[in-house]
Amino acid sequence: MKSTLALTRSFERPIRLLLVNQLTINIGFYMLMPYLAGHLSTTLALPTALVGLILGVRNLSQQGLFLLGGTLADRLGCKPLIVAGCALRTVAFALLGVADSLPVLLVASGLVGLAGALFNPAVRTYLAAEAGPRKVEAFAAFNAFYQLGILIGPLIGLVLDAMAFSVVCLTSAAMFAVLTVAQVRALPARAPSRPDDERRRPGVLQDWRAVLTNRSFLLFSLAMTGSYVLGFQVYLGLPLEIRRVSSSELGVTGVFVVSAVLTVVLQARLTAWAQARWRPPQAIARGLALMGLSFVPVAVSTLWLQGPVPPDSVAWAFTLAPALTTAALLSVATMIIYPFEMTTIAVFGGDHAVGTFYGLYSTLAGIGIATGNLLTGWTLDVGARLGLPALSWLALTVIGLACATAVAALDRTAGLPQPAQAVTA
Numbered sequence: 565m566k567s568t569l570a571l572t573r574s575f576e577r578p579i580r581l582l583l584v585n586q587l588t589i590n591i592g593f594y595m596l597m598p599y600l601a602g603h604l605s606t607t608l609a610l611p612t613a614l615v616g617l618i619l620g621v622r623n624l625s626q627q628g629l630f631l632l633g634g635t636l637a638d639r640l641g642c643k644p645l646i647v648a649g650c651a652l653r654t655v656a657f658a659l660l661g662v663a664d665s666l667p668v669l670l671v672a673s674g675l676v677g678l679a680g681a682l683f684n685p686a687v688r689t690y691l692a693a694e695a696g697p698r699k700v701e702a703f704a705a706f707n708a709f710y711q712l713g714i715l716i717g718p719l720i721g722l723v724l725d726a727m728a729f730s731v732v733c734l735t736s737a738a739m740f741a742v743l744t745v746a747q748v749r750a751l752p753a754r755a756p757s758r759p760d761d762e763r764r765r766p767g768v769l770q771d772w773r774a775v776l777t778n779r780s781f782l783l784f785s786l787a788m789t790g791s792y793v794l795g796f797q798v799y800l801g802l803p804l805e806i807r808r809v810s811s812s813e814l815g816v817t818g819v820f821v822v823s824a825v826l827t828v829v830l831q832a833r834l835t836a837w838a839q840a841r842w843r844p845p846q847a848i849a850r851g852l853a854l855m856g857l858s859f860v861p862v863a864v865s866t867l868w869l870q871g872p873v874p875p876d877s878v879a880w881a882f883t884l885a886p887a888l889t890t891a892a893l894l895s896v897a898t899m900i901i902y903p904f905e906m907t908t909i910a911v912f913g914g915d916h917a918v919g920t921f922y923g924l925y926s927t928l929a930g931i932g933i934a935t936g937n938l939l940t941g942w943t944l945d946v947g948a949r950l951g952l953p954a955l956s957w958l959a960l961t962v963i964g965l966a967c968a969t970a971v972a973a974l975d976r977t978a979g980l981p982q983p984a985q986a987v988t989a
Contacts, residue, residue, distance in 0.1 A: 567832040568708045571701060578694045578752050579702055582687060583709045585747060589650070589683070590713025592739040595721030596657060596732050603729040608664060618666075618673045625677030626684075627930030634685035634923020635768055638916060642690035643753045647744055649683025652676075654740040661733025684926065689919040690754055692910035699910055700844070703903035704835035708828050715824030771917055775924050780979040781912045785928045787974065788848075788905060790967035792929045793936030794855045794960055795898055798823060798891055801940055801956065805862055806887050808953075815884040822888055823895040834899045843982070844904040845975035849968045851900035856964015858893035861886040863957035911981045 572583060604615045637645045656675035663669045688706075695702035724732040775781065798819050806815040838847045865886035913921035940956055947955035974980050 567836075568705065568828060571705050571832040572709075575698075575702065575705070576694065578754075579691060579705075581747075581751050582691050582694070583705055585646070585743060585751070586687060586706060587709040587713045588739060588743050589653075590710055591717040591720065592653070592657070592736040592743070594714050594717030595724065596660070596717075596736045598718050599721055599725045599729060599732060600660070604669070607729060610666075614666065618669050621670055622673040622677040623930070623934075625674045626680040627677075627927050629678060629681035630685060630926040630930070631772070631920065631923040633681040633683075634689070634919035634921070634926075635771060636682070637686035637689045637919035637923075638771070639768070641754060642686040642693075642919070643747070643751055645686035646683045646690070646751065647747050649679040649681075649686070650740050650744040650747060652679035652682065654737050654744060656737075657733050657740065658737040661730040661737065681923075685919045685922040688906060688910075688922050689913075692906070692913075692918055693754065699907040700835060700839055700903040701832075703906040704831050704899075706906075707899065707902045708831040711824045711827035711831075715820065715828075718820070771920050772924075775917065775920055778912065780974065780981075781921065781925075783974055784908065784912075784971070784980060785925050787852075787967045787970035788925075789929060789932030789936070790963045791852055791855055791898075791901060791905075792933050793940070794858070794964055795894060796933050796937065797859075797940070797960065798894065800937055801944065801960070802862070802887050802891060804944065806884065809865075809883045809887075815887065818884065818888055819891040822891050826892060826895045827899055830896070831899050834896065835903050838900050838904075843975075844908055845971060845980045847904045848901050848908070849971040849975065851897045851904075852964055852968035852971060854897040854900065854964075855894060856961045856966075856968065858890050858897060858964070859957040859960045861889040861893075863954040863961065866953040866957070908980060 572580060575583075601615055601619060604610045604618060605612065610618075633645060633649075652675050656672045656679060659668060659672035659675070663672055691702050691706060692699055720735075721732050724735055802819050803816045806819070842850065909921050909925050910918050913919070940960070943956040943959050947953050971980075
């Protein structure tokens with residue numbers, strides 16, 4: 565923790581503000597979203613299909629509009645997009661707290677997603693620009709604050725949800741309202757980077773065409789999609805496995821606690837260690853390989869963990885060890901990958917299109933997660949039906965190793981830019 569704090573203090577005020585902003589954004593988001601499905605299905609008694617529709621609208625609006633949000637950040641500057649996104653979240657979460665009809669719930673959910681599409685690429689673009697040659701370190705600190713918000717948010721939400729879900733929503737809306745005002749007053753305005761001759765700047769469609777035809781970037785994005793599929797298993801595969809072997813939610817909570825605490829404590833040190841030894845593509849490839857191998861403990865454990873162990877059993881704690889080990893290894897792998905991954909995207913974006921590259925990258929990652937979840941669910945079902953519970957975990961291991969191989973191959977063929985290079989869109 566001391567190392568993370570020391571790293572944070574080493575940056576100038578704009579970066580420190582961005583880190584605190586992201587911490588607050590995640591606290592406000594994660595104190596509400598984990599409990600939204602329960603509110604919709606229980607308090608409002610909506611059918612499961614409509615619950616899925618409302619949650620899906622949020623994801624679709626966010627993932628589908630990332631490219632637009634990133635482009636607007638490049639064109640208008642990052643601060644207006646960050647402020648607008650936080651203001652929209654204020655309205656959206658307030659609506660969720662009072663809405664009891666489907667049209668209003670759909671509008672509120674769509675606004676939640678649109679807000680994320682506006683400020684997520686803008687925050688990363690602003691951070692990359694302010695960090696200069698210290699991008700890797702800045703994104704390491706960013707990831708630590710990001711994970712801390714994920715840890716704190718649900719705990720606050722759990723307490724408030726015991727009162728009423730509307731209390732959760734209105735508290736989160738109030739946080740975003742305060743954050744909006746604070747950013748208007750305290751976050752320095754950063755003008756968008758412009759070419760020397762503005763008339764020579766390509767139009768939006770030309771920017772999009774340049775990104776969509778950047779073969780190296782698209783191949784890198786495709787390879788990195790696997791990391792998001794693997795990382796998402798802390799929300800999908802690991803909770804299902806923990807419930808299978810322990811019939812308990814306590815272990816599911818443990819997965820998130822382990823991931824967040826390790827990131828906050830180790831991120832700065834691990835990034836410094838990796839930066840001293842590897843170039844960015846090497847760090848990313850090794851992190852992807854570790855991501856894949858992270859699933860070996862839980863795959864092996866399926867050989868003897870065949871059914872739920874009662875929580876009052878002495879052996880109960882040991883049944884959680886494989887899944888928690890996998891969660892810990894996934895966290896370490898993500899810590900290795902994330903700062904170098906974000907830095908690589910910023911270098912792809914060059915001087916004028918960083919937000920556009922971040923936006924498309926996030927959209928492609930979202931598509932990959934949706935596709936990967938379908939395939940993961942399918943392999944879990946097939947494995948259970950065939951009596952091969954390790955099938956899905958072994959498939960995930962193969963995905964991680966394949967993605968690592970792909971990134972290493974791109975590195976060998978000089979397909980990935982190095983941080984010292986300037987690659988324009």
